[in-house]
Amino acid sequence: MLTLLAFLVAIGLLVTFHELGHYWVAKLCGVKVLRFSIGFGSPLLRFRPRETEWVVCPIPLGGYVKMLDEREGLVDEADRPRAFNNQHVLKRMAIVSAGPLANLLLAALLYWAVIAQGVPQLHPLVGTVVEQTPAAAAGFKEGDRILSVAGRPVASWQEVRLGIVEAAMSSAVVRVEVQDASGARKRRDIDARRFGEKAEQALQQGDPGVSPARFLAQVGVLEEKGVAAKAGLKVGDKLQAVNGVMLRNWEEWVHVVRNSPGKELSVRVERAGKPLEIKLRPQAVAQDDEVVGRIGVGPSPDRAWSDQLAFTRHYDAVGAFAAAWSKTGETAWMSVKFLGNMLIGRASLNNLSGPLTIANVAGQTAREGLTPYLEFLALISVSIGVLNLLPIPVLDGGHLMYYVAELVRGKPVSERVQLLGQKIGFILLASLMAFAMLNDFSRLFGG
Known part of the structure; x- marks a missing residue:
């Protein structure tokens, strides 16, 4: 229930802010807005305080701002100057780009809310x-x-x-x-x-x-019915040696267990200050196309090291805002580079995520607290802003591409070319969404 609520709040906020960007700039440019919709489908709620109808629809995967446009129906003579298609190309570009830019602004505000509290960080030390x-x-x-x-x-x-x-x-x-x-x-x-x-x-x-x-060579977590528990290991046992070879750290212990599926191991531990010998046989399990050993234990964290590692970076209000803008810019640029590397094959398409993964992460971050959830919202807001600026027809960036061409040519791109572009853009987006959904199912259900 928390996952669903966190997802709906996230989508609702991000979509609303995006569409408000279009709405505000359209009104500034004198364009008549007929409808402001959050979600798709038949309206669940609607009201019309003035000339714009505000609606909430049941499919929460987007929204739209419907503006007066002669290409979509008859327009009264008195309203023609307020039709979107009759605006100067620079005004149309401003209206279209306002949605993605609103998402970037929202991300900066969210990052500011996080950074202004003081940012818990870790020193760049290798543990x-x-x-x-x-x-x-x-x-x-x-x-x-x-x-x-x-x-x-x-x-x-x-x-x-x-x-x-x-x-x-x-x-x-x-x-x-x-x-x-x-x-x-x-x-x-x-x-x-x-x-x-x-x-x-x-x-x-x-x-x-x-x-x-950094972890101690000491049992911190024990599966109740795992191999280790059945063999007699207990939480707090200090691992000293395996098959007569001394263990220096937890990583060496993990290496031995992983590489010993089905093999008997003689483990020397220290319990309450006394040595103890325990024999166990790691269970053979398939993992990443190989068979590894597993016994069902986890380590104890090195508390002294953790205390040395952590610090909090504090900012004043101005410094926090500058850091937030910097963080937004860095995240946006990384998103652009990732998409570019995907196109040339340097980044895997397996990194794409769809709504199921987003919903899952929304729930996880919401459980962790307000700050992780705000950071998640900021990251998704940046992603939406960058994605919508891509020069793909049906996206805001595709419309911007047509308007740039109009500026260069001195006349609009033909409707036939725009219609063809819309079809190609729809196919591209549908393909990406299908691939992202497949990735979602693979991650969440182990397919």
């Missing part, structure tokens, strides 16, 4: 390096402080991930400068190509196999 990943191959070590990504200085882990995503979109190798535990500056080159397509996709999402989190 964990996952074995057999691009980060491990690049030579990352626990305790490395990341100084820059692709030549751009970073001050938080959030900036690290953003930098990796942006760099991975334009280069196969991401250059990272670090300061190691001894204080020496070193360069780490992350190259995911030899690790396969999934590693490349993970890198494009900011995950090269390194994380700020």
